[in-house]
Amino acid sequence: MTADYSSILEYVGRVITLSDQEKALFTSFLRYRKVRKRQYIVQQGAVCQHETFVVKGCFRAFYIDDHGKEYVVQFALENWWVADLRSFLTQTPADYYVEALENSEIIQIDFDSMEELYRQIPQFNTFFRILMQRAFIVLQQRIVSSYSKTAEERYLEFIKRYPQIEQRVPQYMIASYLGFTPEFLSRLRQQQTHRG
Amino acid sequence: MTADYSSILEYVGRVITLSDQEKALFTSFLRYRKVRKRQYIVQQGAVCQHETFVVKGCFRAFYIDDHGKEYVVQFALENWWVADLRSFLTQTPADYYVEALENSEIIQIDFDSMEELYRQIPQFNTFFRILMQRAFIVLQQRIVSSYSKTAEERYLEFIKRYPQIEQRVPQYMIASYLGFTPEFLSRLRQQQTHRG
DNA sequence: AGGTTTTCTTAACCTAGATCAAGCTGCTTT
DNA sequence: AAAGCAGCTTGATCTAGGTTAAGAAAACCT
Structure with a gap:
């Protein structure tokens, strides 16, 4: 190798x-x-x-x-x-x-x-x-965002910040990372497509 | 000074x-x-x-x-x-x-x-x-706990881990730190005293 | 010591997101 | 090509915790 x-x-x-x-x-x-x-x-x-x-x-x-x-x-x-x-x-x-x-x-x-x-x-x-230090800052932001933002806001933030991850990993893992259920993510995505 | x-x-x-x-x-x-x-x-x-x-x-x-x-x-x-x-x-x-x-x-x-x-x-x-490194680990645990535990569990964990803070800061700040409202914390505390 | 501000509590009502259950789609694997 | 699994969707129903509002109790001045 x-x-x-x-x-x-x-x-x-x-x-x-x-x-x-x-x-x-x-x-x-x-x-x-x-x-x-x-x-x-x-x-x-x-x-x-x-x-x-x-x-x-x-x-x-x-x-x-x-x-x-x-x-x-x-x-x-x-x-x-x-x-x-x-x-x-x-x-x-x-x-x-x-x-x-x-x-x-x-x-x-x-x-x-x-x-x-x-x-x-x-x-x-x-x-x-x-x-x-960088990792700490990111985690702190993640906590604040999990308390101050809705599931939808966090999801949109996530796909904007990490478009590559969005493409490469199953949706249910992203839901888990963001702190909600795959079912709810599915509903969010539904809404998104019926708007944009 | x-x-x-x-x-x-x-x-x-x-x-x-x-x-x-x-x-x-x-x-x-x-x-x-x-x-x-x-x-x-x-x-x-x-x-x-x-x-x-x-x-x-x-x-x-x-x-x-x-x-x-x-x-x-x-x-x-x-x-x-x-x-x-x-x-x-x-x-x-x-x-x-x-x-x-x-x-x-x-x-x-x-x-x-x-x-x-x-x-x-x-x-x-x-x-x-x-x-x-230590701070990072604590933050990571805080995120997992905010997603995997109920408000009550997080509160009990908090007062056990940081009893000094519990004593010295207003309850509503602790509620905010833990990601819920002061009203809800008040309800939790009510239940606690009516049990133990 | 009395008035103001801050904090805490209680109650009625509300909602974001969870849970449960079933069906669908599309990969793999044989 | 059939079977099986992994992932996604949809609908009905439920609940943890939020919101609003008002009063009670501390704490903090001066």
Whole structure:
């Protein structure tokens, strides 16, 4: 298998500057993997072993409650990261599943390598600090929007902001991500087409 | 005014180790301030100039929508940070207000000092990376819980997790934080007392 | 200490979105 | 090409929580 790290190097390079030596060291910590549609890369109850960078394909992280209901926590497309972060950082059992929604190619780093990476190239602290700050801001907006907007407003916002996801994942997962039922989404879409 | 930085040094010291020299440099970037109850330290529409660490007192960050409705985004008690992070990082107008709910004492750092701090003591990248990771995890849990649990469940969870906040802030702000109305919270509390 | 403002409660009525159930469409798989 | 499943739609009915309005109780001045 060809392990092509150019995408992640390009991505990292947009935030921090690495020497060729550092790039080589960095990629030595990484593992390139292909996973097939419907395959899980994290399972509820098992420790999340890796941070995952999506090179190609699509994933969702989701939670299943006591009644067996699914809640989509996050989608991840090309150039996004996905993991059960709490599980990964504390090395304790995961709350979420992470599932491939398409045949995908990913780059993974495990916990020990991550620690080593921070030690050997401290700049990665800056990189992940910035990444986390951005992710935090987006989540905060998501909460406010879930409380201040109607289901319809959130749906329209979503398809505007993430048109690619709209195209690639089943509607019922989008409904779940936005916090309502597939039936209700179906009704919203009905209305949309009968207007526009 | 006595600028006592021991609380923030202790707090930072739990995550990273600083030399006495670094501690001195760090505190040289900080500003100690007292603010009175009802005072705003960030205003919607104005650039958020500082990251704020709460030494003593209590704050809330909140959003006001087009209809004039308030949504509490975050509370901050002793040893918590508060800001409109997006506004601070991008130095653009804030979405949220941050208001003192009690007479409070805070430690602030402005944008340029922050940049300088990261440059001169790179360890602070580690510090804020870890801080943000923790904050991210909490927010993700808050979203899942807002979709998977009833108002009552979220309320009980909240008072169990943050008993201090329950005591110190008006009920209607807690209702707002949890995503429902004060009237409904009142009903919940009624039921509670008529049971337990 | 009395008046004002803020917060909390109660009650009647209302609605966004849920639930349940059934049928439809279109992929896969053999 | 048939069968089977996964995803989407539609309709009837239901409910958690919202809204409006008014009064009660604290808290906060001066």
